[in-house]
Amino acid sequence: MPNTPRNAPAEVRAVVAEIRPEATGVVSVRLEPAAGDKMPAWEPGAHIDLVLGPDLERQYSLCGDPTDLRSWRIGVLREPASRGGSAHVHEKLVVGDEVLCRGPRNNFALDAAEEYLFIAGGIGITPILPMIRACAAERKPWRLVYGGRTEASMAFRTELDAHGDLVTVWPQDEKGLLDLGGLLATPSPGTQIYCCGPGALLDAVEERCATWPVGALHLERFRPKDGALDGENSTFEVVLDHSDISITVTADQTVAEAIEAAGVDVPTSCREGTCGTCETVVLEGDPDHRDSFLTAQEKASNEVMMVCCSRSHSDRLVLDL
Incomplete structure (x- = not known):
């Protein structure tokens, strides 16, 4: 891994151009530039941070056509236990509203492969859509297994149905859980698996x-892994090498909160270790990785950490901030 963080998103002012129902509880939102005639370019797997109001910022995968620079499209599920984001989109957002977007960032990029297996569950279909589009355009072998609670809840079906038997639709109320044992029983060299x-x-x-094979599986999470954020919180020292500041992170603070309290800006978004925005280079020390973003190999290397949720096994961490 290169010794540089993968954050630093741009800010884009956008206007809501269309809100369209895509399935039960799912709408797509098309965003156009508030100024100028183009949106920033992106590649399959990218997501944006959508700022809907003070202290209301959520991450959504871009699910439109990467070659269309006139607009972006996201898909939003109405979460029954919404923390505010999906409720705002479904209940308050209207055509003509101006919103701030940060990004795009891509932590789920489509690597080169001989063939692809895509596995999507529910709203996890969104980052997969542009991947399928890219594979089809480049005539790369691929197939998709798409699961959902019910057929009516599974979004973007018209687009997917156009691909015929390359797409397997699997409503749980009719077929039960996805047959992952049969699907993944035999490793296939040259195949990359993308799952969301x-x-x-x-x-x-x-x-x-x-x-x-190591590196064959690519995951993107919307929520932390069960137990990922658990653990004993102790006090430790963080040295910001670039800023020449030493701070104490107390047991009731995150590293990001302590850094911000010291007057140093650090980009954050999800604040629960899933989006990768706050990825920070570690120069010295032993991080206590509690994120759901880095791979096991990346965590073992201790080259970077997510300061929004991870802590320290050592008494002292030196960060490149």
């Missing part, structure tokens, strides 16, 4: 891919 959806699905896919 609920945590239970990601955990199950990750478990069944333990025998696949």
